[in-house]
Amino acid sequence: MSRFEALQRRVNKREKLLEGRYQQAVERKNELKASWREAWTPGRIVIAGLVSGFVMGRAEPVKIAVKSGNLMQIVTLLSGLFAGTSAQEAAQSADKAPARPATRRAKPATPPTARRRRCKRGERDAA
Known part of the structure; x- marks a missing residue:
């Protein structure tokens, strides 16, 4: 073959x-x-139609709001409102808080880059 x-x-x-x-x-x-x-029984078809109609009905107003830009304005307005109220509450709670004695602050840690520089300078001085 x-x-x-x-x-x-x-x-x-x-x-x-x-x-x-x-x-x-x-x-x-x-x-x-x-x-x-x-x-696909008739009952399932009806339920699927109701669910999809509900979803589309809920999605349509959101689409309109997003296209008009009003949604962003509302979100911005609400975030400013919540930030303002939380800042006001924090200020009020600070007024009510008892005065604490000043505590001794810890020495800030030296950044790693500064440590490396010191080592290099020390090595140069030793040489």
Whole structure:
């Protein structure tokens, strides 16, 4: 048997395999289609319609507000309002708090870069 005939045989074998897989895929698609249609009972269709209508009804006002830019203005206004009230509450609670004696502050830590510089300078001085 020549090399060409061996290749032809392999190609024919692969074509048959491909045709079989295609037939399996078509059968599975038909089974899925049938089970999908059976699953959609009238009650489920009504519930799906109600849910999608509710979602679209809730989404539509948001779309309009976003397009007009009013939503951003409202968010900005509300964030400023909440920030103002929380700052006011903090100021009031600070007025009511008892005065504490001044505590001794800890020495701030030296940043790592400054430590490295000191080491390098010290090494230079030693040399």
